[in-house]
Amino acid sequence: MSEAAYDPNNVFAKILRGELPAQKVYETERVLAFMDIMPRADGHVLVIPKTPARNLLDIHPDDLAELARATQIVARGVKAGMGAEGLTVQQFNESAGGQVVFHIHVHILPRWSGLALRPHTGAMEKPEVLARHAETIQAAITAMQAGG
Structure with a gap:
């Protein structure tokens, strides 16, 4: 079975080219x-490589290692910034595996005891809420990188 080709017009490729906006963390x-x-929890962040890769099955190992490093840094920032008790980290491959956008990405979802993830309804969060969460998480990452 051959893998499907990378589509350079996917939504994440458009974000990388600056064709679509994103609240960067x-x-x-x-x-x-x-x-x-469309967050399933307040503070839901996506981490992507800048190189074109459809998913875990075709990403270059060096790019995958860099994605893993960044995921760890961002996960620490999400947990600290959002005051989360834990995290769910997800990565899906191909439609049957739950992948919807075919540019490899990792979901980081802050979690709190007794609070379920919201269903994926397609409802978009207000831009000002996303901006506020992004600023909070950025500040936590900056503080950690500064040793604070």
């Missing part, structure tokens, strides 16, 4: 983290 030369516009 963290960025390096090789990765970008931004707020999910």
